[in-house]
Amino acid sequence: MRDTIFALSSGNPPAGVAIVRISGSGVRFGLETLVGQIPPARMATFCDIKDKNQLRLDRGLVLFFPAPHSFTGEDVAELHIHGSRASVAAVLMALTDLDGFRLAEPGEFTRQAFENGKLDLTEVEGLSDLIRAETESQRRQALLQADGVLRSLYEGWARRLTHARAMIEAELDFSDEDDIPGSVSDQIWKDMGLLLAEIRSHLECASAAEVVRDGYRIALIGPPNAGKSSLLNYLSKRDVAIVSDIPGTTRDVVEVRLDIAGYLVVLQDTAGLRESSDQIEIEGIRRSLIAAEDADLVLELHEFGVPGRVVPSGVNERIEIVTKVDCLDEPFTADDAAFGISTLTGAGIDKLLEAISERLENLAPSGEMGLPTRARHVDLLQDCVTAIEVAMKSAEAPIEVRSEYLRHAANSMGRITGMVDVEDLLGVVFSEFCVGK
Numbered sequence: 001m002r003d004t005i006f007a008l009s010s011g012n013p014p015a016g017v018a019i020v021r022i023s024g025s026g027v028r029f030g031l032e033t034l035v036g037q038i039p040p041a042r043m044a045t046f047c048d049i050k051d052k053n054q055l056r057l058d059r060g061l062v063l064f065f066p067a068p069h070s071f072t073g074e075d076v077a078e079l080h081i082h083g084s085r086a087s088v089a090a091v092l093m094a095l096t097d098l099d100g101f102r103l104a105e106p107g108e109f110t111r112q113a114f115e116n117g118k119l120d121l122t123e124v125e126g127l128s129d130l131i132r133a134e135t136e137s138q139r140r141q142a143l144l145q146a147d148g149v150l151r152s153l154y155e156g157w158a159r160r161l162t163h164a165r166a167m168i169e170a171e172l173d174f175s176d177e178d179d180i181p182g183s184v185s186d187q188i189w190k191d192m193g194l195l196l197a198e199i200r201s202h203l204e205c206a207s208a209a210e211v212v213r214d215g216y217r218i219a220l221i222g223p224p225n226a227g228k229s230s231l232l233n234y235l236s237k238r239d240v241a242i243v244s245d246i247p248g249t250t251r252d253v254v255e256v257r258l259d260i261a262g263y264l265v266v267l268q269d270t271a272g273l274r275e276s277s278d279q280i281e282i283e284g285i286r287r288s289l290i291a292a293e294d295a296d297l298v299l300e301l302h303e304f305g306v307p308g309r310v311v312p313s314g315v316n317e318r319i320e321i322v323t324k325v326d327c328l329d330e331p332f333t334a335d336d337a338a339f340g341i342s343t344l345t346g347a348g349i350d351k352l353l354e355a356i357s358e359r360l361e362n363l364a365p366s367g368e369m370g371l372p373t374r375a376r377h378v379d380l381l382q383d384c385v386t387a388i389e390v391a392m393k394s395a396e397a398p399i400e401v402r403s404e405y406l407r408h409a410a411n412s413m414g415r416i417t418g419m420v421d422v423e424d425l426l427g428v429v430f431s432e433f434c435v436g437k
């Protein structure tokens with residue numbers, strides 16, 4: 001018999017309420033022992049919670065979700081207790097004392113749900129992203145995926161591939177008879193052509209989805225004393241990086257995570273670019289250049305009249321910014337550069353943030369579309385595209401061979417949702433979870 005698992009599923013104590021979740025075939029026994037009854041299904045019931053020696057530990061709401069109508073698909077119970085360290089520890093200890101009960105591994109409840117067919121792998125990943133979501137765009141994207149938007153898209157595509165193979169094989173079986181019209185075959189390859197176009201346009205959105213999930217990288221680049229660290233501190237509203245009037249203050253890349261317009265932005269402050277003979281500064285500058293290359297957007301900062309050293313080619317987008325405009329005798333005008341800012345007075349920073357927000361909002365297609373959010377999805381979709389392309393191009397090949405390519409394509413699709421052969425992937429997918437989920 002499998003172990004019955006339990007864990008604190010709510011956040012770290014102390015808190016107003018803590019939720020201890022239990023899942024597995026021992027749940028009824030556990031409830032009888034700890035609360036002296038099995039509460040009616042899905043009805044919050046106020047109970048005393050006792051250990052197996054009838055010592056009262058706490059009182060709280062108890063919920064029972066009989067299998068299979070539960071998150072994991074097993075019998076599940078939730079104990080809503082007081083959220084103190086001591087209450088939680090006492091209840092967890094009482095559960096440990098029950099035969100066949102043990103603390104859940106990270107992600108183990110979700111793994112039971114996957115194994116019982118409650119969730120597919122993309123929904124599992126969506127749930128993991130939802131639990132970690134820091135910004136509105138991450139929450140929206142993760143919720144769509146947890147709700148099964150990608151699952152139904154990929155399952156629909158897999159069904160079309162399977163249908164095409166079934167038609168091809170039917171044609172094969174009846175190939176000596178005259179009554180199989182050639183148009184069936186035409187129809188199949190026409191649909192495969194449409195499918196290919198759909199998967200390709202879905203893949204085009206992958207980088208937008210990745211930016212939403214992992215953050216939009218902005219690097220602050222420019223000569224020493226341009227005011228890069230001052231801008232980082234201003235935008236993060238914290239004293240993160242050292243600011244001084246000594247050129248060459250920043251050596252390491254300093255990174256902060258910001259929420260701009262509901263998007264996660266990873267903002268990087270870097271060492272000022274200049275010729276140097278100092279080994280540490282040279283290394284810092286090397287890191288600045290790497291940050292510039294890896295960034296989605298580079299902010300090129302320089303004081304008025306000081307040329308901003310040009311960022312190396314290969315950088316996607318850049319915005320030139322004149323800093324310390326409070327020091328100018330004449331008011332800064334748009335003719336001088338697109339943006340003029342002062343971290344002393346705050347001038348121009350709203351306008352800069354607006355420009356960044358606009359770029360972020362243009363990233364992702366609007367609407368309730370599911371996007372491929374992980375390299376795993378992209379790799380398998382690309383395998384699928386290649387297999388369909390080969391099947392379509394091999395018009396001269398025996399029909400069995402073409403059908404085999406389509407089987408390969410359907411297989412790749414099935415690996416995304418976890419319908420086929422994914423034992424090797426499970427460790428990776430579930431390792432993202434915390435205990436209690």
Ligand SMILES: Nc1nc2c(ncn2[C@@H]2O[C@H](COP(=O)(O)OP(=O)(O)OP(=O)(O)O)[C@@H](O)[C@H]2O)c(=O)[nH]1
Nearest residue numbers: 224225226227228229230244248249250272342343
């Ligand atoms: N008046 C004025 N001074 C500023 C402004 N921004 C930065 N400074 C000053 O300029 C000097 C350099 O600022 P930093 O933020 O350290 O410049 P940096 O680009 O990070 O310099 P390095 O790390 O050495 O490359 C400091 O003395 C800041 O106080 C501004 O908007 N107005």
Ligand SMILES: [K+]
Nearest residue numbers: 225244246249
């Ligand atoms: K400085």
Ligand SMILES: [Mg+2]
Nearest residue numbers: 228229249250
């Ligand atoms: Mg600095």
